[in-house]
Amino acid sequence: xxxxxxxIGCIALLLLPTVxxxxxxxxxxxxxxxxxxEVGRSKTEAKRMLGLQDVAGDLQAExxxxxxxxxxxxxxxxxxxxxxxxxxxxxxxxxxxxxxSGRLNSLRPFLRVEHVQRSLHQLEATRREIASxxxxxxxRADLDIDIRENLVTVNAIDPMNxxxxxxxxxxxxxxxxxxxxxxxxxxxxxxxAGGLSITQCTSGFSVIHPDGRRGIATAAHCxxxxxxxxxxxxxxxxxxxxxxxxxxxxxxxGYTPTNLVWNGVNYVSITGLxxxxxxxxxxxxxxxxxxxxxxxxxxxxxxxxxSSISNPNATWVTVGSSTIYGEGGDxxxxxxxxxxxxxxxxxxxxxxxxxxxxxVYMPIDGVANGLGVYVLVxx
Amino acid sequence: xxxxxQLGTAVILGALAGCTxxxxxxxxxxxxxxLNPSAAINSWPLAVIEGEIVIEEGCIKVKPGxxxxxxxxxxxxxxxxxxxxxxWAIVNRHGETWGKIGETRRIGGAIIDSxxxxxxxxxxxxxxxxxxxYWLVTPDEPVDLLPRNQPSxxxxxx
Numbered sequence: 001x002x003x004x005x006x007x008i009g010c011i012a013l014l015l016l017p018t019v020x021x022x023x024x025x026x027x028x029x030x031x032x033x034x035x036x037x038e039v040g041r042s043k044t045e046a047k048r049m050l051g052l053q054d055v056a057g058d059l060q061a062e063x064x065x066x067x068x069x070x071x072x073x074x075x076x077x078x079x080x081x082x083x084x085x086x087x088x089x090x091x092x093x094x095x096x097x098x099x100x101s102g103r104l105n106s107l108r109p110f111l112r113v114e115h116v117q118r119s120l121h122q123l124e125a126t127r128r129e130i131a132s133x134x135x136x137x138x139x140r141a142d143l144d145i146d147i148r149e150n151l152v153t154v155n156a157i158d159p160m161n162x163x164x165x166x167x168x169x170x171x172x173x174x175x176x177x178x179x180x181x182x183x184x185x186x187x188x189x190x191x192x193a194g195g196l197s198i199t200q201c202t203s204g205f206s207v208i209h210p211d212g213r214r215g216i217a218t219a220a221h222c223x224x225x226x227x228x229x230x231x232x233x234x235x236x237x238x239x240x241x242x243x244x245x246x247x248x249x250x251x252x253x254g255y256t257p258t259n260l261v262w263n264g265v266n267y268v269s270i271t272g273l274x275x276x277x278x279x280x281x282x283x284x285x286x287x288x289x290x291x292x293x294x295x296x297x298x299x300x301x302x303x304x305x306x307s308s309i310s311n312p313n314a315t316w317v318t319v320g321s322s323t324i325y326g327e328g329g330d331x332x333x334x335x336x337x338x339x340x341x342x343x344x345x346x347x348x349x350x351x352x353x354x355x356x357x358x359x360v361y362m363p364i365d366g367v368a369n370g371l372g373v374y375v376l377v378x379x
Numbered sequence: 380x381x382x383x384x385q386l387g388t389a390v391i392l393g394a395l396a397g398c399t400x401x402x403x404x405x406x407x408x409x410x411x412x413x414l415n416p417s418a419a420i421n422s423w424p425l426a427v428i429e430g431e432i433v434i435e436e437g438c439i440k441v442k443p444g445x446x447x448x449x450x451x452x453x454x455x456x457x458x459x460x461x462x463x464x465x466x467w468a469i470v471n472r473h474g475e476t477w478g479k480i481g482e483t484r485r486i487g488g489a490i491i492d493s494x495x496x497x498x499x500x501x502x503x504x505x506x507x508x509x510x511x512x513y514w515l516v517t518p519d520e521p522v523d524l525l526p527r528n529q530p531s532x533x534x535x536x537x
Contacts, residue, residue: 199445200426221489222426226445242493246424291427306422308515310493328427328487328517347422348517350524357524360422 039078049082052110055103056084062099070095072116072123073147087116087150116150118176126176127152137169142182152177192216192229192252194261194270194334195288199228201332202290204344205270205364206257207249207373213237214257214376217367218332219346220248221308229255238371242310245370246346246362259376261334264294271377272340276302276315276363285319285337287345287359289330297321297359300351306360308347317343317363320356335361341375409434409467409480411460412453412505412513419499421526423517424489431483432469438509439469441486450490450514453500455523458516472520488517 028043036046053076060074063086072087084107086096093113100108118126123145130152134141141162142155156162159179166172173179194216196203201222208214215237218227224236232254239248260267263286279302286296297319305312319335326333326348333345343361351358367375414420430441433449439460440449457472468479478484491497491513497506500515518524 200428219424219426221424223428223447223490226443226447242495289425304422307418307420307499308422308424308489308491308496310495326425327519328425328485331425331427331489345425347424348524349422349526350521352521352525357521 039082049078052082052084052106055106059084059086059096059099059104059107062104063096066099067095068121069119072119072150075147082110083112084110085112085114087114087147089116089119118150120145123150123152123176126174129174130154130177133166133169133171137165137171139165141179150176154179155182156180157182191258191260192255193258193267195264195290196229196262197290197329198234198250198332199223199226200329201227202288202330202334202345203229204247204332204334205261205341205367206259206376207367207371208257208376209237209373213251215249215251215373216257217247217249217344217371217373217375219344219362220246221346222248222331224248240366240370242312244313244315244362245366246309247344247366247370249371249373257376259378261288261336263288268336269339270334270336270341270375273364273375273377274337274340274342275365276317279317279342279363283337285335285342287319287324287326287330287333287335287361289326289333289345291327291329292325295321295324297324297356300354300358302363304360306347315363316346317361318358319361320351320354320358322356324359325357326359335359341377407437408462409460410438410505410508411458411469412438412451412501412509413456413458414453414500414515415502415505416456417528419528423524424515425487425517426489427485427487428514429483429485432478432480434467434480436509439467439480441514444483448512450512451509452486453488453491453513453515455516455518457518457523471518472523486514486516487519488515491515 032043032047032050035050036043056076063071070088070090072089075085077083077085096113127143127145131143139162144153146153154162154173154177156179159181162179192203194203194205198218201218204217206214207217220239220241227234227250234250234252237249237251259270261270279299281299281302283299284296285299286294288294298321299317300320301318303314304316304318305314306316326345331345335342335345341364343363345359345361347360349358364375367373428441428443430443433440433442435449438451440451442449458477459470461468461470466480469477471477491500497513
């Protein structure tokens with residue numbers, strides 16, 4: 001190969017990436033593509049509208065903050081034309097105008113202000129009232145707030161039956177609500193995780209039996225036959241208490257147990273276990289109980305023997321800090337660190353020497369060696 | 380012995396209830412079950428029950444709102460029974476009302492169904508007067524949550 005050929009080759013190699021970049025257009029944002037298709041507009045218009053939606057969210061937050069008592073609703077219409085609709089129980093567009101500065105100014109051409117009778121707060125109060133009546137009378141129906149109609153809607157398979165059942169309980173649907181017929185009620189398809197409220201206690205970690213059945217673990221001193229999750233009965237499967245254990249598990253009809261625990265803000269994936277033998281004094285671990293919520297503390301002991309257990313072994317773990325606390329209903333709460341399960345809350349005491357509450361948990365070992373099931377560490 | 384006599388009186392009065400006017404509300408002092416003062420206790424369970432506080436067979440119990448058997452309530456020794464004009468009440472160490480008979484409330488603690496734990500936590504007299512099932516009431520105050528009668532308590536009570 002001549003010197004000249006080598007030079008041309010090198011120049012060509014150097015130019016290749018440049019040519020490649022200059023010849024390609026950036027990939028389309030799938031969200032823009034989907035929205036453009038949905039509203040029948042160009043991708044350029046769709047991109048602009050999506051940007052306006054984000055700005056609209058800021059406007060809603062501002063109105064909710066400044067005038068919550070008169071905000072009746074807030075929504076976006078996409079077709080036939082893009083509009084941001086603000087519903088007020090009092091006042092008109094003049095109230096909103098002062099907010100349309102800076103970034104929010106871009107919404108001005110798309111803003112429509114409507115008058116409605118009821119505020120969102122009133123609608124929510126009505127919804128809660130109806131929900132408690134339905135609950136008392138054991139009537140199944142789905143409740144929603146229809147912003148456009150400024151009404152609470154009660155979806156029932158047979159509205160006439162609903163009216164009759166309410167009348168039998170001495171009730172009738174209040175002003176600002178209406179019943180409507182639906183073919184079927186919503187079915188719970190959601191997952192269930194640790195750190196959530198069940199009747200007497202808190203759900204611990206999700207578990208799986210060797211035969212594939214899934215469920216949720218909690219403390220065994222929680223009643224076997226009184227545990228419900230969002231109104232759904234959780235049948236008791238097996239439990240063990242005494243010695244090293246205070247744990248039982250329940251099946252979860254209609255809910256799929258997941259390897260998640262709720263920390264009060266979002267869900268945390270549990271992907272591993274830390275057995276008692278690897279837990280050490282001074283480790284900082286956290287829990288989420290249905291009553292006292294999220295809290296963290298230092299492992300103070302891994303050799304505690306709780307008196308509230310029959311023939312207790314000195315295999316329990318205590319956790320303390322200036323902030324961690326527990327109340328009735330927190331039992332069963334998961335303890336974890338990072339993405340690793342540590343244990344299931346059993347009880348509490350107060351340590352006068354440290355001037356702190358101590359939570360007592362059963363190490364995670366007890367789930368497998370006590371129940372014969374395994375903590376879920378993958379979805 | 381005095382409690383047995385009270386219980387006997389209650390039984391006789393109960394038998395006569397069909398042919399005599401019902402006794403006044405405070406004619407019989409209900410029995411309040413306390414943790415055995417000598418029991419070693421170092422932890423308190425954290426389940427919760429919601430139910431009505433009732434007197435049944437002379438004992439203070441919780442009638443669970445969700446169904447199930449009524450359970451005898453076990454209190455820490457600092458709690459007391461108090462005869463208010465409006466009825467019996469259970470008061471805490473400060474004399475504040477924890478709950479009244481007929482009142483519905485949420486009660487932290489747990490069902491205690493282990494015979495071994497029951498034998499440690501309750502005196503034979505209490506077990507005889509008020510047979511279970513039992514609900515151990517987990518107290519709210521730090522001083523009531525201190526480990527008690529441990530071999531070597533961390534620091535003596537103030």
